[in-house]
Each structure stands twice: as structure tokens, then as C-alpha cells.
Amino acid sequence: xxxxxxxxxxxxxxxxxxxxxxxxxxxxxxxxxxxxxxxxxxxxxxxxxxxxxxxxxxxxxxxxxxxxxxxxxxxxxxxxxxxxxxxxxxxxxxxxxxxxxxxxxxxxxxxxxxxxxxxxxxxxxxxxxxxxxxxxxxxxxxxxxxxxxxxxxxxxxxxxxxxxxxxxxxxxxxxxxxxxxxxxxxxxxxxxxxxxxxxxxxxxxxxxxxxxxxxxxxxxxxxxxxxxxxxxxxxxxxxxxxxxxxxxxxxxxxxxxxxxxxxxxxxxxxxxxxxxxxxxxxxxxxxxxxxxxxxxxxxxxxxxxxxxxxxxxxxxxxxxxxxxxxxxxxxxxxxxxxxxxxxxxxxx
Amino acid sequence: xxxxxxxxxxxxxxxxxxxxxxxxxxxxxxxxxxxxxxxxxxxxxxxxxxxxxxxxxxxxxxxxxxxxxxxxxxxxxxxxxxxxxxxxxxxxxxxxxxxxxxxxxxxxxxxxxxxxxxxxxxxxxxxxxxxxxxxxxxxxxxxxxxxxxxxxxxxxxxxxxxxxxxxxxxxxxxxxxxxxxxxxxxxxxxxxxxxxxxxxxxxxxxxxxxxxxxxxxxxxxxxxxxxxxxxxxxxxxxxxxxxxxxxxxxxxxxxxxxxxxxxxxxxxxxxxxxxxxxxxxxxxxxxxxxxxxxxxxxxxxxxxxxxxxxxxxxxxxxxxxxxxxxxxxxxxxxxxxxxxxxxxxxxxxxxxxxxxx
Numbered sequence: 068x069x070x071x072x073x074x075x076x077x078x079x080x081x082x083x084x085x086x087x088x089x090x091x092x093x094x095x096x097x098x099x100x101x102x103x104x105x106x107x108x109x110x111x112x113x114x115x116x117x118x119x120x121x122x123x124x125x126x127x128x129x130x131x132x133x134x135x136x137x138x139x140x141x142x143x144x145x146x147x148x149x150x151x152x153x154x155x156x157x158x159x160x161x162x163x164x165x166x167x168x169x170x171x172x173x174x175x176x177x178x179x180x181x182x183x184x185x186x187x188x189x190x191x192x193x194x195x196x197x198x199x200x201x202x203x204x205x206x207x208x209x210x211x212x213x214x215x216x217x218x219x220x221x222x223x224x225x226x227x228x229x230x231x232x233x234x235x236x237x238x239x240x241x242x243x244x245x246x247x248x249x250x251x252x253x254x255x256x257x258x259x260x261x262x263x264x265x266x267x268x269x270x271x272x273x274x275x276x277x278x279x280x281x282x283x284x285x286x287x288x289x290x291x292x293x294x295x296x297x298x299x300x301x302x303x304x305x306x307x308x309x310x311x312x313x314x315x316x317x318x319x320x321x322x323x324x325x326x327x328x329x330x331x332x333x334x335x336x337x338x339x340x341x342x343x344x345x346x347x348x349x350x351x352x353x354x355x356x357x358x359x360x361x362x363x364x365x366x367x368x369x370x371x372x373x374x375x376x377x378x379x380x381x382x383x384x385x386x387x388x389x390x391x392x393x394x395x396x397x398x399x400x401x402x403x404x405x406x407x408x409x410x411x412x413x414x415x
Numbered sequence: 416x417x418x419x420x421x422x423x424x425x426x427x428x429x430x431x432x433x434x435x436x437x438x439x440x441x442x443x444x445x446x447x448x449x450x451x452x453x454x455x456x457x458x459x460x461x462x463x464x465x466x467x468x469x470x471x472x473x474x475x476x477x478x479x480x481x482x483x484x485x486x487x488x489x490x491x492x493x494x495x496x497x498x499x500x501x502x503x504x505x506x507x508x509x510x511x512x513x514x515x516x517x518x519x520x521x522x523x524x525x526x527x528x529x530x531x532x533x534x535x536x537x538x539x540x541x542x543x544x545x546x547x548x549x550x551x552x553x554x555x556x557x558x559x560x561x562x563x564x565x566x567x568x569x570x571x572x573x574x575x576x577x578x579x580x581x582x583x584x585x586x587x588x589x590x591x592x593x594x595x596x597x598x599x600x601x602x603x604x605x606x607x608x609x610x611x612x613x614x615x616x617x618x619x620x621x622x623x624x625x626x627x628x629x630x631x632x633x634x635x636x637x638x639x640x641x642x643x644x645x646x647x648x649x650x651x652x653x654x655x656x657x658x659x660x661x662x663x664x665x666x667x668x669x670x671x672x673x674x675x676x677x678x679x680x681x682x683x684x685x686x687x688x689x690x691x692x693x694x695x696x697x698x699x700x701x702x703x704x705x706x707x708x709x710x711x712x713x714x715x716x717x718x719x720x721x722x723x724x725x726x727x728x729x730x731x732x733x734x735x736x737x738x739x740x741x742x743x744x745x746x747x748x749x750x751x752x753x754x755x756x757x758x759x760x761x762x763x764x765x766x767x768x769x770x771x772x
Binding site: 270271272273274277287320321323324325326327328330331334335372373 | 421447453455460464465468469470471472473474475476477478479480515
């Protein structure tokens with residue numbers, strides 16, 4: 068692997084990149100038999116990853132890593148799917164579920180912390196210390212916690228003892244624990260993780276992630292993440308328009324709905340108002356008949372109309388660090404969320 | 416099947432007795448269950464954002480409009496609105512007036528809602544006074560769908576009114592019952608102290624004559640207080656002062672009945688057994704008399720729908736108020752009322768205190 072400092076984008080697949088339905092047994096049973104062209108993307112996931120994997124002017128190509136809990140046996144079809152979407156990747160890690168099954172390690176079939184943490188640390192150890200990372204996961208499993216632990220380990224805010232405590236809490240097997248310990252020892256400490264995007268596939272209330280750090284940005288769709296990445300200099304305005312176009316096509320939403328999503332991400336403090344205004348300036352500059360460009364411009368305009376005097380409030384970091392072992396134990400995914408109360412119809 | 420046209424509701428989030436939490440919860444729930452609605456929460460933006468982020472919601476269906484302050488229940492509405500020109504109820508009414516929203520829902524004080532609507536929305540042509548309407552359960556069912564609720568108005572938007580106002584209320588109530596209860600020809604009556612046309616104060620007698628002469632509503636004449644719970648008509652028209660007294664009395668009687676049942680169940684084992692056996696029926700009755708089901712009271716007479724949810728509304732009641740608001744917004748109530756009131760203009764109003772027929 069090249070030792071050149073690169074931007075790093077790490078993606079989970081199911082419910083992050085692909086719209087995978089685990090919700091019924093019949094759907095679950097269908098997954099292994101799906102062909103690449105039958106797999107469905109989360110709206111705009113491919114457009115976003117394609118844009119991110121293109122090098123910015125004067126920079127080397129970013130490092131794209133896919134880390135998924137899907138079994139190794141699905142590698143061919145998943146690689147085909149990524150190729151169909153025009154995605155290039157540098158690293159593609161899948162889970163050895165068959166191996167776990169043969170060795171009677173049934174816990175490891177579902178468990179994510181003991182699988183993902185060592186894999187992330189191993190990958191990090193092979194990268195130059197200055198490489199900055201953006202991570203993409205979802206709320207159906209423990210991605211937010213795993214990525215946060217990883218970020219704090221790499222930054223040196225957590226120790227090897229903390230790591231062991233977390234892994235014990237996750238009931239990770241001994242070999243996973245020692246693999247993680249070994250990988251961590253090879254990781255040069257740096258505050259490398261810039262943002263962790265959590266796709267709210269299960270609509271987990273965003274506030275639930277406030278226990279982690281402002282680095283964790285819960286998003287309802289990849290359009291919202293696109294806006295945050297624009298504000299942070301990962302994407303330019305033209306890329307925002309292209310991704311918006313893909314999202315409008317795939318999600319089938321109206322410009323008004325899109326504008327509400329725009330306002331939501333500003334309101335929650337993840338997109339500074341000045342960045343929203345800058346985007347408005349850039350997309351309104353060129354006269355264009357491009358519908359997507361007009362829609363993005365419309366979002367900025369509506370944001371101004373509905374929220375006069377927007378005030379950016381950056382979320383604050385929790386102090387001290389969260390008790391990750393406890394979070395792993397309790398879970399921070401959708402399974403911890405209450406279901407909305409049933410409601411009756413009005414009488415008249 | 417075509418999906419219904421999208422309706423945007425400006426939701427005053429601040430005025431409720433329970434604070435904005437219940438209103439935000441209602442918006443969050445509706446955002447997940449009613450893709451045909453957009454909810455614009457109006458109030459303190461940082462607070463509303465914080466509350467919203469603690470719930471499951473669909474951000475595509477929700478916007479927040481920042482407002483500075485709100486009118487509380489113990490304030491004089493006029494003075495409060497003067498002091499706070501960007502109060503949540505005024506901002507919400509402005510959104511509706513500008514066309515950015517189609518209907519206004521508030522759990523704040525009625526007086527402030529009426530004033531804000533009057534200042535921002537404008538009244539339907541021919542309407543001089545707005546009316547607050549209330550639905551209440553009756554013994555008889557109403558209309559082809561068998562709606563167990565009838566409409567009573569005015570229940571407190573104004574204290575005094577004349578014959579023409581009562582006629583206006585009749586037109587408003589009739590149009591509302593058609594739109595919301597799906598009753599194509601609601602029977603409308605004036606509340607008086609006797610069924611005869613000459614019974615009651617001057618304005619009631621005059622209104623009776625006007626309603627008899629003009630083809631405005633399906634007029635059933637006068638009804639007495641005891642006809643209200645029986646549900647002999649679909650819409651009962653009265654002045655705001657009387658209507659408010661009647662409404663509070665109905666609520667009081669319902670509460671008294673519930674208290675008596677609770678008391679009885681504690682006194683004798685046999686009574687408790689009896690009440691237990693009647694359990695499902697009593698629950699049904701309780702459900703029917705539960706105002707949180709009604710979906711709020713419409714303030715009728717303005718160019719755009721205004722629904723006043725009870726000050727003590729929980730999320731469910733606010734959500735139901737929004738559903739009613741959407742229903743009214745989709746019906747062309749103002750034009751219908753305008754047409755009906757146009758017919759009143761053709762009938763001469765007898766002078767107050769003049770000779771009675």
C-alpha cells in the first residue's frame with residue numbers, strides 16, 4: 068500500500084450502501100440468491116461514493132474501504148454490484164460467517180464489535196498517520212459505537228485496557244480480542260476520524276447519538292451527508308448537484324420535501340448557515356436549466372424564508388468520554404428505540 | 416387511486432398548557448403516518464429542534480419557523496400580541512396568510528388565536544364575527560356515515576351578537592358539518608327557550624325569521640337545551656356567551672358521571688361488579704366523551720382554516736386537530752359560506768325590537 072497521505076472513506080454495505088431488508092424471513096432468505104443487478108441502493112449512495120472516490124485537484128485518489136458483515140461467499144456478487152455502480156475500492160472486507168459456523172462460534176455470527184474493531188484497526192495500521200477518515204454506517208446495528216470507539220482509540224483517547232473492556236462487554240471471542248490488541252499496537256496515534264455518518268435507516272431519534280461526540284452525524288439520507296461533506300470541503304457544489312439529482316430520481320421526493328431535509332440538517336447544527344449560503348451562491352451563479360441545480364437553490368431560498376436569522380449551534384462534545392462498554396452492552400441501534408404510540412383518528 | 420393534495424399546516428407549538436413537547440410529538444407522529452401533510456412547527460427554534468430530535472420523525476414532512484415568544488393563558492391576548500409582534504401564534508397566522516401554509520392549528524389561548532387570525536387572515540366576505548365551534552357526542556347519529564357528534568357554535572369567540580351574526584354562524588356550521596362530517600344536508604337549529612318562532616331574545620327571533628325566509632341552510636327551527644344531548648339536529652347555533660356556558664356544562668356533566676361511577680364502584684362490591692360487567696360499554700362512552708378525540712374546535716369565519724386544540728391537549732389530540740385542519744383545508748369552505756351568505760343579503764333584516772310576525 069502507498070504511504071502517501073490520502074483521504075479515507077470507509078463504508079458499511081447493508082442499510083448504508085445497499086437497501087437490504089432483514090425485516091422478514093422471506094426477504095432475508097432471498098438475499099444470498101440476489102444477483103448484482105437485483106441489489107438496490109440506498110438512494111444516492113452510489114452517486115455519493117463515486118463523487119468521494121474521485122480525487123480532488125492536486126490530491127491523490129482517496130482510499131475507499133468497504134467493511135461489511137455480509138459473508139465472504141457474497142464477495143463476487145457484491146463486487147459485481149459495486150462495479151455496476153462504477154465504484155472503485157481499495158479494500159473490501161467481509162465476514163467469515165461459514166468459518167464461524169464450522170468452529171461453533173455462533174455468537175460471532177451476529178456480533179459486530181469483535182469483528183469490525185480489529186478489522187478497522189488493522190486497516191488503519193497500514194495507512195500513513197496523517198490520513199483523515201470519514202466513516203459511513205447505519206443505525207440498525209452498532210456502527211455508531213464501533214466507529215466512535217475506533218476514532219477514540221486511533222486518537223489515543225482510549226487505551227488498550229479500554230479496548231479490552233469494550234470487547235469483553237461485547238462478548239467478543241479471545242482471538243478477536245487479541246487481534247484487536249495487536250492491531251492497535253501498530254496504529255500511530257492521530258486524531259484521524261473527521262466525521263462518522265450514521266444513516267438513520269430505522270429512524271432512530273437523532274438525539275440518541277448525542278451521547279457519543281459531535282463527530283457522529285446522524286443523517287436521514289445521503290443528501291444530508293452530501294451537504295455536510297460540502298461544508299467540510301470533501302465535495303464541490305457541482306458534486307452536490309449531481310448527488311441531489313441522483314437522490315431526487317431514486318428517492319422520488321418533491322422539492323419541498325428535499326427543502327425540509329435541508330433545513331433539518333442545518334437546524335441540528337451539522338451544516339453551518341454560512342456554508343448553506345455559500346452553496347446557494349455557487350448554485351445560483353451559473354444560469355442553468357438544470358432541474359437539480361434549481362432544486363438545490365430552492366432549498367437555500369426556502370431555508371432563508373422559513374428560518375429567518377438562522378443560528379448555527381455546533382453540538383458540543385461530551386465530557387468525559389462516554390462509557391463505551393456500557394453502550395455496547397445496551398446497544399445504540401434501532402433495537403433500543405421505542406416504537407411510536409398508536410394513534411386514533413379524529414372523531415370528526 | 417390519486418393521493419390527496421398535500422396540505423401544509425402551521426402548528427403553533429408554544430401556547431399549550433403542556434408546553435411544546437406534546438405539539439412536537441404530534442408533529443413527529445404525523446410525519447411518519449401522514450405523507451400528505453407537511454407540518455411547520457412555529458416557536459422557539461432551538462427548543463423545538465431539541466425536542467424533535469428526541470423522537471422518531473420524518474424530516475421531509477417537518478419544517479420549523481422561529482418565533483419570538485408566545486401568548487400564555489393568563490395574559491390579555493390583545494396586549495400580549497402588541498408586546499410580542501413575532502409571537503408564535505402571529506408567525507403561524509402569517510405563514511397561512513402568505514400561502515406558505517394552508518391551515519393553522521393552535522393549543523394556545525382562544526382569544527389570541529381569534530385576534531391573530533383576524534389580523535393576518537381576514538374574514539370570509541359577509542362574515543363580521545368569527546365563531547368557535549365545538550363537537551359533542553349525542554344520542555342520535557348524524558348524516559349518512561352515522562357520525563355520533565353534533566356541532567355547537569359559537570362557544571366563545573364572541574360574547575354578544577345580533578341576528579345577522581347568528582345567521583352567519585348557521586351558514587358556517589352547516590358548511591363545516593358538510594366538509595368534515597360528510598353530511599350533505601346538515602339540519603341546523605337555533606338554541607332558544609322554546610320551539611316556537613317567537614320564543615327567545617330579539618336576535619334569536621330575528622335570526623329565526625331570516626333563516627326561514629332565505630334558503631341558506633336546512634333550517635329546523637328552534638331547539639331547547641334538552642335537545643342538545645339528544646342530537647335532534649346536526650348543528651346548534653347560539654351566541655358565544657350562551658354557547659360557552661352550555662359547553663362547560665356538558666363537560667361538567669360528563670365529568671360528574673365519571674366521578675359518580677368511580678365513587679359507586681368504591682362503595683359496594685355489587686355495584687363494582689355491575690360496573691365491571693358494563694366495562695366495555697363504559698369505556699366506549701368514555702372514549703366518546705373524551706375531547707382529545709374530537710380534533711379540536713374550528714374557529715370559523717376566516718379565509719383559511721383555524722383549528723383550536725384544547726389547551727390541555729396531549730399529542731394525540733393535537734395530531735387529530737391537524738387531521739381535521741387538513742380535511743377543512745381541502746374543502747372550499749369560504750366560497751361555500753360566501754355563496755350562502757349572499758342569499759341573506761336578499762332578505763331584509765327587521766329592526767331590533769320591531770314588530771314580530
